[in-house]
Amino acid sequence: MSLVQPSHPQTLASAVADSLVVAADPQAPESSIFYWERGRPYTQAVVDAVRDVDDAEVRRLAEALLADTRNPQAYAALHRALTALAAAPPSDTVAALFAHGWRAESNCRLGSHLGALYGTRPVRCWASFEELRALPPGPPPGDPARAQILVVVPFRDRTPDRTRLRNLLACLASLRDQSAPRDEYRVLVVEADTEPRSQQVIEPYADDYLWVHKDGLFNKSWAVNVGVVNAPCDPEVVCILDADVLADRDFVARNARRFNRPGTMGHLSYRDMWCLDAESTAHAIEQRLAQGSAQVDPDRLRAFVLRRPPGCCVWVRTSAFLRIDGMDERFEGWGGEDNDFSYRMDTNSAFDSYDDPLLHMYHPSSALLRADGELINAHIPALTWRAETPIGDPKRFVDGDAPASYSGEVRLATQVMTGITE
Template identity: 45%
Template sequence: MLPHRLLGPTATGRAVADALVLHADRGAREANPYYWHRAQEGTARLLKEIQSYGDPQLSAATAELLDDPGSRGAWQRLGDLASAAVGASEDGTAALAGAAWHVVTKSRLGYHVGEGYDRELRPDPEWRDWTARPPAATETEPLAHIVIPFRDRSEERTRARNLVACLAALGDQTVPRDRYHVTVVESDSAPRWRETVLKYADEWLFAFSDRPFNKCWTVNCGVAHARRRAPYLCVLDGDALVDRDFVRRNTERFLRPGTGGFMCFRDLSYLDPAASAAAVRQRCTDGQAAPDPDALRWFAVQRAPGLCVWVTREVFQSVNGMDERFEGWGREDIDLVLRLQLATAFDQYDDRMLHLHHPSSAQLKDGQTVNSHLPLLSWAPTKPIGRLERFTG
């Protein structure tokens, strides 16, 4: 049975509104340019079906949402009108409904906007002055090692602000702070953020590179050169905003027999700028255990391979870490996940993972990422991984 017949008019109306937000909102493209590019044929087909249907009110609501895709009111109005149309004439709207569900189920992008979302909210301008939470000095072996690759040389400093929020959230956990070690590896042509990082993290490492950002090599450097070793590794992007139980919940998952690694989420919630400000305020300033989804707006990247991967140190070393040939955005995370799935029992959970907004650096050429020429599953290094001196000449 087709989704619009199985789930009914209300769900179908929302599918129409969601699909058109994905079509028009730049934030959907920033969440994942590759998936967004692949979805455009489907969203264009939906627009044609709405035009062919010939309902003036539905057409006007569509134009309103396309003009302002961030408006919750415009999204709600279009969803309500589409629901009413489907409810009144299921057969007459079959093509329109089918086009909407094709986008929602095939594009690998979804949409959420809460009733309490405030699109006017702005980031805390005082993020540099947040109270430092330096971990207590200890040399005991931790249970988990969290490695965060990082670079920010922009004027906006958005990624640096996100990193501080990420580190502040990691400093507010339900397990003792000495049970996990946080290493930030800054890879750049010059060190810029050491003092800021060490307000919150156990360790800052610098990996010189004047080339496009290489997440894989940067992560490998953090694993190879950390001051303290741990049996469990977490590769975490600096734009992640984790909840208070993040470390406890995920380290305990390794107690499940046979577990060598896992992803703790299925769909990545890519927040827009206002929602990022709300989430950071709730988690880092107000001290909530997790942000309230009702106050947030996000694009869901379905089955995203990146942002956060947990793996035993033994398994990470057995697959030679991340593939250091990848530079720039795209495919490096899926390559690691595929190799882990071949190497060990690899699980996937369904936690909510929040990605804070930043201007996208991703680029596509003819619809492909800059790394599309690199064969997946082909990493076979001939030298030790994570060499800090790799780009020093």
């Protein structure tokens, strides 16, 4: 028995079945092209190994799952067969299969979740922000002077179908439905764009809305800094939250209580992020918001699981945030800013991480790469941010005087790394 490799049959079966899904599903690279690409040699080895295994039934069931990775019945049938196979004395090909499966599970940062009830009750709504506007906005905020918690949501959506705006409204509605006292926290949306494109849609659902002028690439770091230093309250704690997060009902209270522990200066609320597909996103919105459930049933969800990603949901003391000059405003586009902020928080503060559920609603990938395949912000050395002027200046980009961090060609990461040009 190995101390570093599991022997439990169900664990080994999951490692193989999940690796097959990650290898074959076209949505896997869209969830994180970087994680998928780096794990591809390991997941492809599992595909090759299962096709060589000396068990005809397992080969047949594996091909069925590879052909239909969204089918819970196909997944369950293969998982049962693999579990039985792992419990018996292994042949050489079976031993090789499970070795490759665990190697993939140990080296790939992209996992898979396919709930047993996924697809059994399709939801035919919540595809657009217009449908979300039918939901009541929830209880209004209290006196800003009483708010000890500020949730900052940086935002921009120029997509034709306004998917990100749909996600933002769902995020804001979930933040209005919280167990925490309503006057203890405020939610501020910072829209960084050339115009207040979504103001009329956002304002009924956000406690506070701030538009700041920004052309060119989206600058999340600057938008967050703007929100923190220009908020209408003086918070003890700041939550930096992506607009695509659907929060459970205890989200605010649970994370706020963690600051009662001595020495706590900040934390990531999660270890793994569940990137839902479009159907699961619709179901999650239906259950959490339309039906008013405190949380979403994972058995009805399908997701690709990003392991230990930075950002998306970060809680920090305001003093710790300001001590490191906030987020690095040199980062533009998507890529690297969350890593850098987490590194600097971890270096300068007592920075924890927890294992809460984190549901990320679907939207087409927006990760950017340079034409040479490098991250758009690869030229910015990590851990080097020292603000030369006050952070979060709302007028920084008004006159176009602020130099662009990178002015070369950029393309969607999925296009660069898969060779797609259209």
